[in-house]
Amino acid sequence: MLTKLKSLLKSKMSPVSLRRIEAFQRNRRAVLSFKIFLVVFVLSLFSELICNDKPLILKYNNQLYFPVLNSYTDADFGGDFPTPADYKDKYLLENIEKDGWIVWPVLPFSFNTVDYELDVPTPAAPSRQHWLGTDDEGRDIVARILYGIRLSVVFAFLLTLISSAIGIAAGAVQGYFGGKTDLFMQRILEIWEALPQLFVLIIVASIFTPTFFSLLFILIFFSWMSLTGVVRAEFLRARNLEFVLAAKALGVSNWRIIYRHILPNAIIATITFVPFIMSGAIVSLTALDFLGFGLPYDYPSLGDLVRQGKDNLQAPWIGISIFIVLSSLLTLLIFIGEGVRDAFDARKNG
Numbered sequence: 001m002l003t004k005l006k007s008l009l010k011s012k013m014s015p016v017s018l019r020r021i022e023a024f025q026r027n028r029r030a031v032l033s034f035k036i037f038l039v040v041f042v043l044s045l046f047s048e049l050i051c052n053d054k055p056l057i058l059k060y061n062n063q064l065y066f067p068v069l070n071s072y073t074d075a076d077f078g079g080d081f082p083t084p085a086d087y088k089d090k091y092l093l094e095n096i097e098k099d100g101w102i103v104w105p106v107l108p109f110s111f112n113t114v115d116y117e118l119d120v121p122t123p124a125a126p127s128r129q130h131w132l133g134t135d136d137e138g139r140d141i142v143a144r145i146l147y148g149i150r151l152s153v154v155f156a157f158l159l160t161l162i163s164s165a166i167g168i169a170a171g172a173v174q175g176y177f178g179g180k181t182d183l184f185m186q187r188i189l190e191i192w193e194a195l196p197q198l199f200v201l202i203i204v205a206s207i208f209t210p211t212f213f214s215l216l217f218i219l220i221f222f223s224w225m226s227l228t229g230v231v232r233a234e235f236l237r238a239r240n241l242e243f244v245l246a247a248k249a250l251g252v253s254n255w256r257i258i259y260r261h262i263l264p265n266a267i268i269a270t271i272t273f274v275p276f277i278m279s280g281a282i283v284s285l286t287a288l289d290f291l292g293f294g295l296p297y298d299y300p301s302l303g304d305l306v307r308q309g310k311d312n313l314q315a316p317w318i319g320i321s322i323f324i325v326l327s328s329l330l331t332l333l334i335f336i337g338e339g340v341r342d343a344f345d346a347r348k349n350g
Contacts, residue, residue, distance in 0.1 A: 023343040030339020033332040040329075044150035051143035052105045053113040054087055059100035068105075107131075109140035111147040111300035123308075123315040133317045135308045141318065145325050147300035152329075155216065156281035160274060163220050167227040168270060172258050174228065175235025182232070189225055197222045198293075205293045215295060219284060226277055227270045234266040272344050275337030279330045286326065302326060 025031055049056065054067040060077055073082045078095035086092060087102075096102050109115065109130075115138045118124050124134040132141040174185045204210065204218060238244060239262070247257050282302075288294035289303020290310075297304075302322060309319030 020343045024339050027339040027342060029335050030342075033335035034339070037329075037332040037336065040149060040332075041153055044146050044153070047111075047143075047146045047150055048105075050105055051107040051109055051111070051140070051146055053108060053110045056103045056105055058096055058102040060096050061099050107140060107143055109143045111144045112139065112298065113143070114138045115140070123312050123318060125315070126317055132321045133315065135305070135318060136312055136315075141305070141321055144300050144305060145302070145321065148302040148305065149325070149329065151212075151295075151300055152282050152285055152302055153278075155212070155285055156278045159216060159219055159223065159281040160277045162216075163224040164227050164270065164274065164277065166220070166224040168231050168263075168267065170224070171228040171231025172235055172263060172266065175232040176239050176254065176258050176262065178236065178239065182236075189228060192222075193225055195222070201288065201293045209296050210294065212295065212299070215285075215288070219281070223277075223281070223284075226280075227273060230270055230273065231266045234269050235262055238262045238265060268344060272337065272341040275333045275340060279333040279337075282326075282330065282333075 043050065048068055052068055056066070056068050058065050058067065065072060065076070067085070067087065072085045074080070074085050074089075074092065075082050077085060077092055079085070079092060093102070115124075115130070115134060118134070118138055122134055122138045123136045124130060124138070126133045130140050130142070132145070134140055135144070170185065170189075174182050200222075201218060204214075208214075210218070235258075244257060244261060247261055285294060286301075286303040286306060289301040290306045291303075292307075294303055295301050302325070305318060305322040306326075309315075309322055312318055
């Protein structure tokens, strides 16, 4: 079945696309990096099923419950109050286990779970219960890393996607029309790039608490220029080619020429930059969280772990853990980017 699917995909692809895929597959380092990154990201998508302070499933009075998906009260399991169920409460656990059973995740801690049963001062060293130890508030580091990876990658992906779309559109208009349009937009870009990003973020953070989407919007405001120059150069080169001039002579509209004839070639030139832009977005989010101008306290942040490592030098497991995670994540993206760049290099795969 898998062989037939591969054959069907190959039959639908152009010879150029097949050569690029084969060139990427020949780069073993890039392929291995892509597989590792994909496995880590997929695992992070199911963080609630791996690290959670709520059971995955339990049976009580011959009825199945799914606390990881739904909220239940203490009274649902033989308690006296209609308050949210505390699954770490010994009385509640005894009631459940007396008339049923309970299945916990691999790690019974979420990213914001404080372990009040620690018998050592926080931050606690790595143990059988906390594989990488805890931070200075008693929260499990493995859980915070797993949730933080998901947050950082999704944030970086959205930032890369939206900012690239805006930058490509601006570069296309700039390069295709040229002349005064190009000159005017180039001056705007120069002014825009000169704006002090950190100062603007400090002002915004002092007015209101940034959220996931508000911080995403602010970073898009500053990062959409990353691909504009590449697309502009591609359009300046292609606008006088014969197929574009022929399309104009036939009366094809400018926007149709931009969208159907030049843009596909320009996008190919920008694909190689996407992994590098993503790695830059992860670094930006981590740096802002580290400085205190990023996401609020209740978000699982890799930058917060970096700050915790700096503030708790007596607990080296925090700094070592987050250093290995961040350096590995960024290295994987760089290796993937190098593989994509080589695959689209016409000099190597022409």
